[in-house]
Amino acid sequence: MTAQPVALVTGASRGIGAAIAEALAPTHRLLLGGRDEQALARVAEALPAAEPLPMDLTDLASVHAAASGIDRLDMLVHSAGVTTIAPLSDTSVEVWRRTLDINVIAVAELTRLLLPALRATTGQVVLINSGQGVRPSAGWGAYAASKFALRAYADVLRAEEEATGIRVVSVFPGRTATDMQREVRAAEGGEFIPDDYLRPESVADAVRFAVEAPSDAHLTELTLRPTGR
Numbered sequence: 001m002t003a004q005p006v007a008l009v010t011g012a013s014r015g016i017g018a019a020i021a022e023a024l025a026p027t028h029r030l031l032l033g034g035r036d037e038q039a040l041a042r043v044a045e046a047l048p049a050a051e052p053l054p055m056d057l058t059d060l061a062s063v064h065a066a067a068s069g070i071d072r073l074d075m076l077v078h079s080a081g082v083t084t085i086a087p088l089s090d091t092s093v094e095v096w097r098r099t100l101d102i103n104v105i106a107v108a109e110l111t112r113l114l115l116p117a118l119r120a121t122t123g124q125v126v127l128i129n130s131g132q133g134v135r136p137s138a139g140w141g142a143y144a145a146s147k148f149a150l151r152a153y154a155d156v157l158r159a160e161e162e163a164t165g166i167r168v169v170s171v172f173p174g175r176t177a178t179d180m181q182r183e184v185r186a187a188e189g190g191e192f193i194p195d196d197y198l199r200p201e202s203v204a205d206a207v208r209f210a211v212e213a214p215s216d217a218h219l220t221e222l223t224l225r226p227t228g229r
C-alpha cells in the first residue's frame with residue numbers, strides 16, 4: 001500500500017487555508033500551520049488525517065521548529081497572510097515590517113527549509129497571492145508590495161526548480177468571504193456582504209484543480225474573480 005501524500009497548509013486555522021485543508025483531506029494527510037492551537041485542533045478533528053503544526057510566522061525559530069523532522073512533503077500551501085488598509089502616508093515601518101515578514105519572508109524561509117522534502121517527492125508549492133499582487137489599488141500599499149514580491153518569489157522558485165520537477169502555482173483570488181475581508185470592509189467603511197465575494201471553498205477548489213493536474217501539465221497561475229452570484 002502506498003503512503004498517503006502529505007500536505008502542509010499555513011493559515012489552516014480559518015478562512016481560505018482551512019477550506020484548502022478540507023478540500024485536500026480526502027487525498028492527503030494534513031499538517032495544519034497556524035498560531036491558534038485550539039482553532040487548529042478543531043479543524044484537525046473534523047478531518048480524517050490531520051494534525052496541528054503550530055507556528056508563528058513572525059518568529060523564525062518557531063518556523064524552523066515546525067519544519068524540522070519533515071523529510072517528505074508532497075504539497076506546501078502558503079495561505080497565511082495579513083493586510084492593513086491605510087494610505088502610504090499613514091503606513092508605519094511596523095506595518096511594512098509585519099506585512100513583509102508574514103507575507104514574504106516567512107514564505108521564503110519555510111519553503112527553503114522544506115525544499116529537500118519537496119524534492120524528495122517531486123512536490124508542489126501553492127502560493128495564495130491576491131488581485132493586489134497584479135493590479136494594486138490606493139490604500140493597499142504594504143499588502144500589494146508584499147504580494148508583488150510573493151509573485152516574483154514564485155516565478156523565481158518555479159524557474160530554479162524546473163530541473164527538480166517541483167511545480168509552483170500562484171493563485172490570485174479576488175475578495176473572499178473571510179475574517180480578513182470582514183476587516184478590510186470595516187477599514188473601507190463598507191458593509192461586509194459575504195454573497196458579494198468568493199467563498200473560501202471556491203478558492204480551495206481551484207487549488208485542488210491545480211493539485212490534480214496531470215504530471216505533464218504545470219498550472220502556473222490561477223485567477224479567480226467573484227461573480228456576486
Ligand SMILES: NC(=O)c1ccc[n+]([C@@H]2O[C@H](COP(=O)([O-])OP(=O)(O)OC[C@H]3O[C@@H](n4cnc5c(N)ncnc54)[C@H](OP(=O)(O)O)[C@@H]3O)[C@@H](O)[C@H]2O)c1
Nearest residue numbers: 011013015016035036056057080081130175176178179180
Ligand atoms: N480574504 C480575501 O478577500 C483575500 C483575497 C485575496 C487573497 N487573500 C489571501 O488569502 C490568504 C488567506 O487569507 P484569509 O482571507 O483566509 O485570511 P484570514 O481569514 O484572516 O486568515 C489568516 C490566516 O493567516 C494566519 N496567520 C496570520 N498571521 C500569522 C502568523 N504571524 N503566524 C502564523 N499564521 C498567521 C492566521 O492564523 P491565526 O488563526 O493564528 O491568526 C489565519 O489562519 C492570505 O494570503 C490573503 O492575503 C485573501
